Amino acid sequence: MPVSRIAIGSSAEASHPDALKASLAEFISMVIFVFAGEGSGMAFNKLTNNGAATPAGLIAASIAHAFALFVAVSFGANISGGHVNPAVTFGAFIGGNITLLRGLLYWAAQLLGSVVACLLLKIATGGLETSAFSLSSGVGVWNAVVFEIVMTFGLVYNVYATAVDPKKGDVGIVAPIAIGFIVGANILAGGAFDGASMNPAVSFGPAVVSWTWNAHWVYWLGPLVGAAVAALVYDVIFIGQGTHEQLPTSEF
Template structure:
């Protein structure tokens, strides 16, 4: 029961909620698409393409979220994995229970968000960008020594993941500058605010979630102000995480997907 008194424990539970929300959002968004039309052959081909799209979306989602959240919670994102690690005596019963509850709530929240009809374009752009910026911040966090593989590749896959989720709805902006150029040249600026407000709010939300909830920094307000005004004194400066240390499962305990 000592875990329940640890902020690291609750940050890990929050990471499972956020991760499951993004995982389900991406997967369901990839599933939802235009119905196949035309000949039976064309319908069959489109069905195969859709199945491949969905499979890749879920696979890339796990890969990206494991890089983004694995150092916080282990990135289980599946009650079966949490239960398996419990039986394997790698996590406590309390952590398993809280993880499963957080995963269930995250799945319900993602489903509810996608069920909203009004403002859907904004929501899609917001969440697609949130997962991208969260990945960028996480894999480039200089406090981490556990990032394996290529950080640029992880970020590139995250961009692809955003396209799997959003391209059927908004064309997948997630980059206001990229959306602005073609829209201006072609004079198609109607509802263009979606491609600015969604990604910008998503980026801000990702930074706040990571820096203040999932992996807090010890920087004081004055330190943050100095960085905003003058830039960091030392680009290689690594800041320690607040609290008693991260008690969540380490990289060697991450589930293999």
């Protein structure tokens, strides 16, 4: 079972140059991703007089997030593994592919990167609001949790299939493209209901800068549960005990 491979890590890991470089890579990738993704919504609102919630706005958000995530994952792939998402990091931890301490470093870098990106957007746009994620009218918190679980399951399952599985071969650029595509597709599926976060850091930055925390817990609980289920399902069924290989620290 992958749970048996969960590791805490050593205290020296927190100051190891490789771990610090990987965390910096996660920070930079997250700034790039959130600045482009959140910024696309702000730009669409400005150009269409608050039309980001329209079908055209949803398509624009899907494309912007897919492209930005593809680039952000590619940037970090050879340094940190290109998680760019606390849920992906949590899924890697559940599968025994990253230690707890290294994962916490990634989380800190990812959350800080999202906040910095939103602050930069607020400064660059002359104080425009970086809107926090929220539930659409008629969508309950548990409906949104289910959405986030299912969408994040698809994302992390994709990560395991294209980047973690030791049988994947040399997929090269395929993994970042597939990861960007599934996020873009999920935004089309769930964006009209709860914003389709799939990423606690993406929700955290706008919430901090706008200081809006309504139902914010949804965007943590759903992605973390979905990530854990995806990691367990893929590892147990498709990787198995006999074929599992611990990934080098330069990846996950």
